[in-house]
Amino acid sequence: MSSGGHVLCRHLVAAAQRRPDHPAVREPGRSQISYRALDALSDRLRDRLVALGVGPGDRVGLWLPKTIDSVATILGILKTGAAYVPVDPTAPATRNGYILGDCAVRAVVVADPFAEPLRSALGPAADAMRFVVLRRTGGGAGLADALDRADRADGPAPAVANAEPAPEDLAYLLYTSGSTGRPKGVMLSQRAASAFVDWCVAEFAPRSEDVFSSHAPFHFDLSILDLYVPQVAGATLVLVPEERAKEPQGLAQLIAGERISVWYSAPSILAMLAQHGKLATLDFTALRTVLFAGEVFPVVHLRTLAAAWPHPRYFNLYGPTETNVCTHHEVVLPIPDARTQPYPIGRVCAHLAGRIVDGDGRDVPAGGEGELVIAGDNVMSGYWNLPEQTANAFLAHGGRRWYRTGDLVVDEGGGVLRYVGRRDRMVKKRGYRVELGEIEACLYRHPDVLEAAVVAIPDPEAGVRVVGHLATRKGEKLSLIALKKFCSEHLPVYMVPDAFRFHAGLPKTSTDKFDYQRLQEG
Amino acid sequence: MQSTEAAIREFILREFLPDEDPAELTNTTELISTGILDSLATLKLVTFLEEHFGIAVAAHEADEEHLNTIADIEKLVQSKRGA
Numbered sequence: 001m002s003s004g005g006h007v008l009c010r011h012l013v014a015a016a017q018r019r020p021d022h023p024a025v026r027e028p029g030r031s032q033i034s035y036r037a038l039d040a041l042s043d044r045l046r047d048r049l050v051a052l053g054v055g056p057g058d059r060v061g062l063w064l065p066k067t068i069d070s071v072a073t074i075l076g077i078l079k080t081g082a083a084y085v086p087v088d089p090t091a092p093a094t095r096n097g098y099i100l101g102d103c104a105v106r107a108v109v110v111a112d113p114f115a116e117p118l119r120s121a122l123g124p125a126a127d128a129m130r131f132v133v134l135r136r137t138g139g140g141a142g143l144a145d146a147l148d149r150a151d152r153a154d155g156p157a158p159a160v161a162n163a164e165p166a167p168e169d170l171a172y173l174l175y176t177s178g179s180t181g182r183p184k185g186v187m188l189s190q191r192a193a194s195a196f197v198d199w200c201v202a203e204f205a206p207r208s209e210d211v212f213s214s215h216a217p218f219h220f221d222l223s224i225l226d227l228y229v230p231q232v233a234g235a236t237l238v239l240v241p242e243e244r245a246k247e248p249q250g251l252a253q254l255i256a257g258e259r260i261s262v263w264y265s266a267p268s269i270l271a272m273l274a275q276h277g278k279l280a281t282l283d284f285t286a287l288r289t290v291l292f293a294g295e296v297f298p299v300v301h302l303r304t305l306a307a308a309w310p311h312p313r314y315f316n317l318y319g320p321t322e323t324n325v326c327t328h329h330e331v332v333l334p335i336p337d338a339r340t341q342p343y344p345i346g347r348v349c350a351h352l353a354g355r356i357v358d359g360d361g362r363d364v365p366a367g368g369e370g371e372l373v374i375a376g377d378n379v380m381s382g383y384w385n386l387p388e389q390t391a392n393a394f395l396a397h398g399g400r401r402w403y404r405t406g407d408l409v410v411d412e413g414g415g416v417l418r419y420v421g422r423r424d425r426m427v428k429k430r431g432y433r434v435e436l437g438e439i440e441a442c443l444y445r446h447p448d449v450l451e452a453a454v455v456a457i458p459d460p461e462a463g464v465r466v467v468g469h470l471a472t473r474k475g476e477k478l479s480l481i482a483l484k485k486f487c488s489e490h491l492p493v494y495m496v497p498d499a500f501r502f503h504a505g506l507p508k509t510s511t512d513k514f515d516y517q518r519l520q521e522g
Numbered sequence: 523m524q525s526t527e528a529a530i531r532e533f534i535l536r537e538f539l540p541d542e543d544p545a546e547l548t549n550t551t552e553l554i555s556t557g558i559l560d561s562l563a564t565l566k567l568v569t570f571l572e573e574h575f576g577i578a579v580a581a582h583e584a585d586e587e588h589l590n591t592i593a594d595i596e597k598l599v600q601s602k603r604g605a
Binding site for chain 1: 539541542546547552554555558560561
């Protein structure tokens with residue numbers, strides 16, 4: 001295939017030819033698979049799925065724990081030319097059934113315990129879907145076993161070639177929670193996925209001896225870097241099992257023991273490691289790059305982390321699922337003691353274009369605050385089956401489609417962007433504009449505050465009531481007088497929270513971000 | 523009889539600072555400039571002062587200058603009662 005620079009699964013095929021015996025994916029302490037074996041296993045799934053009628057233009061779901069089996073499943077689906085739809089393995093069957101029914105997957109690869117709940121959640125829609133059921137998972141043996149059973153039952157699936165999807169064909173759909181309560185499917189094309197992977201390769205220069213982490217679940221967009229960038233270099237990917245993902249000391253031992261060299265996760269995980277991982281007792285000399293994305297990294301925790309890990313390079317990556325990463329900023333150590341403001345989200349990635357616009361879509365004057373809009377190959381095709389929401393997500397300008405991130409930024413000079421907050425986290429209180437993120441940044445300056453999330457509750461009198469949710473260092477409540485006094489030293493008085501609630505730890509979503517929806521309701 | 527200052531302190535703690543350590547609230551703790559009392563809370567405080575001490579607080583007095591600390595509030599109440 002001479003063209004096809006946009007085909008996402010080409011990196012695996014090339015690595016299998018170049019470094020067939022090198023470990024491609026490892027489950028710590030359990031199992032690993034070479035590039036040759038991973039290529040062969042995903043070929044087998046491709047052949048079976050094609051025999052079941054799957055092809056370019058289709059979607060195939062997967063509901064599996066994070067294992068070598070699920071990596072091989074993703075790659076096998078890509079080889080058919082279909083798009084993969086990963087669902088949260090810990091989510092209820094009603095939600096996953098809704099997602100897989102919404103995008104009408106032709107087939108689904110599912111772990112045995114989830115198969116019957118999924119069928120009943122789908123109802124009659126399940127009849128149109130072909131199920132590949134894994135009786136066990138781990139090491140790839142569960143997928144191989146399922147394929148063996150299918151061969152015995154239906155005869156061997158004829159070997160076919162890898163599909164050659166067009167650049168605009170979808171590579172995957174990631175469902176994100178919609179503001180209306182129904183998850184919505186973000187459609188990413190082969191071109192979008194490959195443009196992102198190519199940018200990562202240019203920016204982070206993966207090496208063949210690298211060991212990458214896979215911390216984020218596969219239904220989260222951080223997984224795209226984890227899954228495909230190591231393949232370009234023929235490097236190894238280490239899967240962080242779900243049960244260790246949020247256990248600080250176990251996680252720290254895994255990073256040290258597996259000699260992870262490139263780490264990528266949400267900041268909250270790194271903050272947890274910095275505080276509770278007992279990092280000083282372990283050897284992290286292999287670590288050379290630390291990437292984080294998904295939310296603001298409070299400087300207080302980043303400073304603690306950098307003290308324990310002074311040698312790697314740190315990058316703040318920014319971007320919604322709809323664009324994947326679209327800006328980046330290297331955090332250069334040391335972090336000055338006086339710094340309390342979070343680091344900027346940085347420059348727009350070289351292969352993308354960004355503008356800062358006002359409410360009418362016009363460019364703001366230099367240095368002004370506005371919404372970041374992004375155009376270029378990374379950008380999603382749209383939301384599955386939601387033409388109206390898709391149309392609202394884009395701004396037409398200069399013959400291009402610009403994705404509206406919903407995030408307010410300021411150009412600090414030279415194209416380095418500072419994140420101000422969510423467009424929808426800007427509230428009005430007694431006529432004043434209040435940015436909830438700015439209040440959070442203030443609360444993080446308080447020496448006793450570990451976690452801070454601020455929500456606005458509708459209030460007939462004031463417009464909104466601002467409530468600060470806090471987890472403190474000693475797990476104790478703080479004096480309301482002292483807290484309000486502290487806030488009033490850093491914020492205009494109308495921004496001082498009306499009330500505070502104390503938690504042992506703030507509730508998190510499955511992607512390790514603060515669960516604002518729950519805080520809003522509670 | 524309870525002192526003026528104690529009555530003001532007790533009202534503020536009960537109404538606006540449940541669970542607060544009373545020792546944190548001193549006579550010079552700033553109440554309005556810190557947002558401990560917002561405008562609605564200030565109105566409630568004024569209503570309390572008028573009812574409890576039998577005084578009238580003018581609209582221009584219901585502000586940070588006259589009500590920012592317990593000491594300020596006490597001074598305002600005393601001036602009204604002396605009049």
